[in-house]
Amino acid sequence: MRTPMGGGRWPQAVLDRLGAEGPGADRFRRGTAGALVAVAALLFGWILVLGSTTRGQAEVRNWSVVWIGLDVLQVTGLIATGLLLARRSRLAALAAAASATLLFLDAWFDVMTAEGGGAWYLALAMALLVELPASLALAALSRSALDW
Incomplete structure (x- = not known):
């Protein structure tokens, strides 16, 4: 698919334009x-709406599919x-940055959705001892891989 931005496929044309000089x-960078x-401002407004309207517990369809999907992505x-x-x-x-983000999200959701008592303590222990350290290590790998 050709674009008026200089040929090629549109994602590459946009990336080329974001990295260009002049x-x-x-102007294009500032506009983007x-x-x-x-x-982000619109999303923040939506967060405020959700925070004021969603109370307590919610029933979720396909809950196990969501968790399995997150694990498959990891x-x-x-x-x-x-x-x-x-x-x-x-x-x-x-890949390391994406993986770090997924591990961080997994830790967050595990802790925030765990039932109280032992399940919550187990989720917190897994987050603190496994998922968050792995996320930090992958973030550090991501940073160092940029210098290769």
Whole structure:
């Protein structure tokens, strides 16, 4: 799919434009940054609405599918990170960053959705001893892989 932004596929054209030099590129970058901040502001408003309207517990369809899906994404990210790391590819930075984020989210949701008592303490222990340290290690790997 060709675009007016300079040919090629649209994601690459946008990335090329974001990394370009010159006044036109600066305007494009500022416009993109402004759009991201505007979307964040809208999302923040939505968070306020959700916070004021959702109380207590909610029944969720396909709960087990959601958790299994998150775990499958983590496994996929860890495999991709490992394969890219073995090749010493700079793309390992992206896979490691995504994997770090998924592990952090898993820790958050495990702790926040665990029932009280022993289940909550187990979720907290897993978060503090496994998921968050692994997330931090992957974030550090992501940063260092950018320098390869």
